[in-house]
Amino acid sequence: MNKPLGPLRTPFDTPPAPGTAIDVAPGVLWLRLPLPMVLDHVNVFALDDGDGWTIVDTGVFSRRSRALWEEIMAGPLAGKPVRRVIVTHHHPDHMGCAGWFQSAHGAELLTTRTAWLMARMLTLDEQALPTPETLEFWKRAGMDPEILAQRAAERPFNFADIVAPMPLGYTRLQKGDRIHAGGRDWIVHIGHGHAPEHATLWSTDGALVLGGDQLLSTISPNIGVYATEPEADPLSGWLESCTRLQAYATEEQLVLPGHKLPFTGLPMRLRQLIENHHNALPRLLTFLAETPRTAPECFPLLFKRTITGDTYGLALVEAIAHLNHLRATGQADFTLRADGVRLWHAVATEALAPSAPAQAT
DSSP states (O other), rough: OOOOOOOOOOOSSSSOTTTOOEOOOOOOOEEEEOOOSSSOOOOOEEESSSSEEEOOOOOOSSSHHHHHHHHHTTTTTTOOOOOEOOOSSSSSSHTTTHHHHHHHOEEEEOOOOOHHHHHHHHHHOSSSOOOOHHHHHHHHHHHHHHHHHHHHTSSOOOHHHHSOOOOOEEEETTOEEEEETTTEEEEEEOOSSSSSTTEEEEEETTEEEETTTSSSSSSOOOOOOOOOOOOOOOHHHHHHHHHHHGGGSSOOOOOEEEESBBBOOHHHHHHHHHHHHHHHHHHHHHHHSSSSOOOOHHHHHHHHOOTTHHHHHHHHHHHHHHHHHHHHHHHHEEEEOSSOOOOESSSSEEEEEEEOOOOOO
């Protein structure tokens, strides 16, 4: 009989205030930096190496972030140098200050190859207006015409706006790599779905997991499809990763996540992250069997709340991820409306069984 899974718990009532740190384990400090978005913070962690620090993730590159880092280095980090920067994945709230630590502080950058290539490519791909490919992607997805017209006339989000220039050179992290930091050894395990080749670090003493955005407690990471790879199926990678990481999860591990509070109960959380999508996919397939739908028409079923403002873009790319997954598994497809918008329909109306996880790579 399977052992019942324990609940999620956090040993912390409140996060650290800006410029301060909380000791979460011997040699490990938890810090938090602000973000200029709906999710208004990112967690970063500092690992004490004796003569210096290894930091994990960095926040966005902004005047405010740099000022906070200077305050942190003089205060909680006690003036010891930041010698290494580990970045879990390429998103700007994690990679943002990495290049600054390299160029201004001489730190070594450790991250996965895909994370480094994606971040460096995107920082060099600055656009004054959305590209034709992006506009076509949004139109084909069924973006609201008023939102599309507004976005077409505005400067889009550019990585270069909040990610520091990235100099050549980094140290690659791969599955199974072992790193010594903060007085303990860590083993790298790779996840996919939220970001390609996302690094997580698991202490060999079984006490801690540096989870980045792959392992969050009370929110689900965005699983999105973008114009860079419009037919991608990141949901398969997400389900495979969560299933594979279950083999390493224990009730006792304290997970140090990229957002929200550190927590225990990782086996239960991984099950929830898997079931969240396995439960949504049959509902979506039944919805598509009733009549063909655009991606935005799937919002109420997938998110069960009104989608407005800043959340519209994230909802759109996640809806496309679910639709692409159904197409990749042969359960749904699309036709093109006269205006070029994709109308999605179920290929078969029988109940959807949980999709099989993709093979690990």
